[in-house]
Amino acid sequence: MHVEMHLTKSMNGGRLSNEDANGNEAFNGYIDIDTSEGNELGCCSKQILRCTDPRRWLELLPIITWLPKYSFQDLYGDTVAGITVALTVIPQGLALAGVAQLPPQYGLYTAFMGSFVYIFVGSAKDLTIGPTAIMCIMTSQYTKFGGPTYAVLLALLSGVVQLLLGLLNLGFIIDFISGSVISAFTSAGALTIASTQLKGLTGIPINSEHLIDVLRQLVANSYKIKWNDTILGTICIVVLLALRYFRNRRVNVDTSRLPKFLSKVVNTVWFTVVTARNVIVVLICGGLAAVLDARGRRPFALTDDVKGGLPPLRLPDFTFTYNDTKTNSTTTLTFPEIVADLNMGIVVIALLSILESIAIAKAFSKGKRLNATQEMVALGCCNIAGSFVSAFPATGSFSRSAINNSSGVRTPMGGLFTGLVVLSALAFFSPYFKFIPKATLAAIIITSVIFMIHYEDVGIIWRTSRIDMAPYLFTFFGSFIFGLEYGIMMGVVVAVILLLHHSARPNVTVSTVKTENSSYVSCRIDRTVLFPSALYVTGKIGRKIREEVSRIGQETTLVLVDGSRLSRVDYTTCMAFKNLCDELAKDKSIVAFSGLPRDVREALAAALGDMFKCLSSPKECDDFIAGLGSTQINIPESL
Numbered sequence: 001m002h003v004e005m006h007l008t009k010s011m012n013g014g015r016l017s018n019e020d021a022n023g024n025e026a027f028n029g030y031i032d033i034d035t036s037e038g039n040e041l042g043c044c045s046k047q048i049l050r051c052t053d054p055r056r057w058l059e060l061l062p063i064i065t066w067l068p069k070y071s072f073q074d075l076y077g078d079t080v081a082g083i084t085v086a087l088t089v090i091p092q093g094l095a096l097a098g099v100a101q102l103p104p105q106y107g108l109y110t111a112f113m114g115s116f117v118y119i120f121v122g123s124a125k126d127l128t129i130g131p132t133a134i135m136c137i138m139t140s141q142y143t144k145f146g147g148p149t150y151a152v153l154l155a156l157l158s159g160v161v162q163l164l165l166g167l168l169n170l171g172f173i174i175d176f177i178s179g180s181v182i183s184a185f186t187s188a189g190a191l192t193i194a195s196t197q198l199k200g201l202t203g204i205p206i207n208s209e210h211l212i213d214v215l216r217q218l219v220a221n222s223y224k225i226k227w228n229d230t231i232l233g234t235i236c237i238v239v240l241l242a243l244r245y246f247r248n249r250r251v252n253v254d255t256s257r258l259p260k261f262l263s264k265v266v267n268t269v270w271f272t273v274v275t276a277r278n279v280i281v282v283l284i285c286g287g288l289a290a291v292l293d294a295r296g297r298r299p300f301a302l303t304d305d306v307k308g309g310l311p312p313l314r315l316p317d318f319t320f321t322y323n324d325t326k327t328n329s330t331t332t333l334t335f336p337e338i339v340a341d342l343n344m345g346i347v348v349i350a351l352l353s354i355l356e357s358i359a360i361a362k363a364f365s366k367g368k369r370l371n372a373t374q375e376m377v378a379l380g381c382c383n384i385a386g387s388f389v390s391a392f393p394a395t396g397s398f399s400r401s402a403i404n405n406s407s408g409v410r411t412p413m414g415g416l417f418t419g420l421v422v423l424s425a426l427a428f429f430s431p432y433f434k435f436i437p438k439a440t441l442a443a444i445i446i447t448s449v450i451f452m453i454h455y456e457d458v459g460i461i462w463r464t465s466r467i468d469m470a471p472y473l474f475t476f477f478g479s480f481i482f483g484l485e486y487g488i489m490m491g492v493v494v495a496v497i498l499l500l501h502h503s504a505r506p507n508v509t510v511s512t513v514k515t516e517n518s519s520y521v522s523c524r525i526d527r528t529v530l531f532p533s534a535l536y537v538t539g540k541i542g543r544k545i546r547e548e549v550s551r552i553g554q555e556t557t558l559v560l561v562d563g564s565r566l567s568r569v570d571y572t573t574c575m576a577f578k579n580l581c582d583e584l585a586k587d588k589s590i591v592a593f594s595g596l597p598r599d600v601r602e603a604l605a606a607a608l609g610d611m612f613k614c615l616s617s618p619k620e621c622d623d624f625i626a627g628l629g630s631t632q633i634n635i636p637e638s639l
Contacts, residue, residue, distance in 0.1 A: 081409035082417025115415035159383030166376030200442035233439030308430035531572035564595030574607035
C-alpha cells in the first residue's frame with residue numbers, strides 16, 4: 001500500500017543487538033521483549049501501571065538498552081542520517097503547515113520535538129516522527145475555526161489517548177480498521193490534499209477543501225489564474241518528479257580514466273541531491289524570489305511571514321476566544337466546550353496516527369519483532385511533549401523514514417541531529433522563509449501525495465474479496481461527501497458489520513450416518529458459537545434434524561454434535577442448545593456431544609443438566625457408535 005499507510009505483517013524473531021561487518025555488537029533498532037500472555041514482562045495493564053519490575057524500564061525506556069553500547073560508528077551514521085532527514089523535513093514542514101491551515105512555523109514546531117522525545121521512548125531506529133500530509137488534512141478540519149489553539153490541544157488530547165491505549169494494552173482496537181478502509185482513506189486523503197494545493201499552484205482563489213467544490217471553483221475562476229505561479233509550480237513538479245525517479249540510480253563514472261574514489265564521491269553527491277531535492281528546489285526558487293523582490297518585483301505569491309525564534313515552552317491554551325459575528329461580541333470557549341467541539345476527532349486522529357506509525361515501523365523492521373505497545377506509548381509521549389511547544393498532531397512519516405533508513409541510521413539518536421538542525425533553521429533562517437513561493441510549496445506537497453493514490457488496490461480487492469469493496473467505497477466516497485473523519489468512521493462501521501455478520505453465520509454441516517440397524521445424524525460446526533450466532537446455529541440444526549428424522553422414519557434418532565471447533569461458549573449459546581435438546585426430546589431425538597474442550601464441556605453440562613451427554617474421547621465415540629452398528633454410508637449435506 002501507499003507510502004504513509006504501508007501495511008505489513010509483523011514478523012517473528014528479532015534480537016536486542018547484532019554484529020556489524022567488523023564483528024562489533026551494534027543495536028539493530030528493535031527491542032525484542034516477550035509480551036506473550038503469562039510472561040512477567042507482558043503487556044497487561046496491571047503490570048504496566050504498577051511498573052514494579054525494574055526490567056519494565058527496558059520496555060518503557062529502550063534507550064537504557066542501546067545507549068551503553070553506543071559507538072563512534074553509530075554516532076557517524078546517526079549524524080549523517082539525522083541531517084539528511086532534517087533537510088527534507090524543513091521544506092515539508094513549511095508546506096504541510098499550510099495544509100493544516102496554520103502559519104508556516106507550526107510545521108517546524110511539529111518537526112523537532114517528536115525527534116527529541118522519540119530518542120528516549122522509541123524502539124524503531126528508522127522511524128521519524130513529525131508532520132505528515134494525512135495528519136495535517138485531518139487537523140485542518142478543526143483549525144479552520146480554532147486555529148493554533150485547537151491544533152495544539154488536539155496534539156495534547158490525542159497524545160493522551162495514545163498513551164493510555166499503550167499503557168492499557170488496548171492497541172487491538174486498530175485491528176478493526178481493515179486494509180480496504182485504510183487504502184480508501186489514504187487515496188481519498190491524497191486527492192483531497194492535492195486539490196487543496198491547486199490554490200497555491202495556480203493562484204486561483206479557492207475557499208473549500210472538498211474535491212468537488214475545489215474543481216467547481218477552479219473552473220469557475222479559471223480566468224483568475226496567475227500564470228507566473230502556475231509555470232513556476234509546474235517546473236518545480238517536473239524537477240521534483242525527475243529527481244525522485246533517479247533517486248535509486250547511481251551515476252556511473254569511468255574509473256579507468258579517473259581516480260577510483262571519484263565514482264564514490266560523485267554517487268554520494270548525487271544521493272545528496274536527490275534526497276535533499278525539496279531543499280534544493282526551495283533554495284533556488286526562494287533565492288530567485290528574493291532577488292526579484294530586492295529589485296521591486298514580486299511575480300510570485302510568497303509565503304506568509306514566519307515568526308522567528310524558538311517556540312515558548314508552556315502549557316497549551318485551554319480556552320479559546322473569538323469574535324462571534326452573529327452576536328457581534330467576543331466569546332470565550334472553555335476547555336470542556338473545546339473538547340466537545342473536537343469530538344471524535346481526538347480519537348480518530350489518535351488511532352490513525354498509531355496505525356500510520358506502527359505500519360511504517362513494521363515496514364522497516366526487516367522481520368524483527370516490533371513492540372507495538374511501546375510504539376503507542378512513544379507516539380503518545382511525542383504528541384504530549386509537542387503540545388508544550390505549539391506542535392500539532394504528529395506521526396511517523398514513510399518518506400522521511402525511508403530516507404533515514406537509506407542514509408544509514410543506526411539508532412533513534414538520529415532524531416537528535418534532525419531536531420537540532422530544525423531548531424537552527426527556526427532560530428537563524430526564519431526571516432528568509434517569507435521568500436519561498438507558495439507555488440513551490442504546493443509542488444512539494446503534490447509530488448509527495450500523488451504516490452499515496454493507489455488505484456491498483458481496487459483491482460486487487462475485487463479479485464481477492466469483493467465484499468471488501470463495500471467498506472472501501474463507503475470510505476472513499478464518504479470522505480469526499482462528509483469529510484475524511486466521517487468517511488473513515490463509515491468504512492470502519494461497514495467493515496465491522498460485515499465482520500459480525502460473518503462471525504454470526506457459522507457453517508454447519510449435517511451428515512446422515514446409516515448403521516446396520518438404524519441411522520443417526522452427525523452435526524459439525526466450523527467455529528465458535530457465541531450469542532450473535534447461537535439462535536441461528538441451533539435453529540438451523542433443529543430444522544435440518546427434523547427433516548432427517550421424518551425422512552428416516554425412526555422412532556428414536558441420535559443427534560451427534562461435533563464440538564471440536566467450539567473453543568468457547570457463552571450463556572446465550574448454552575441456553576440455545578438447552579432449548580434445542582428440549583425441542584428434539586419431544587420428537588424422541590437424543591442429543592450427544594463429542595470432542596468438546598473442557599471449558600465448553602463444563603459450561604454445557606451446567607446448562608443442560610441430565611440431558612447433557614458427552615463423548616470425550618475417540619474410544620468413547622467408537623464404543624457409542626459400535627452400540628448402534630457399523631457405519632456404512634456417510635452422506636454430507638451442507639446447510
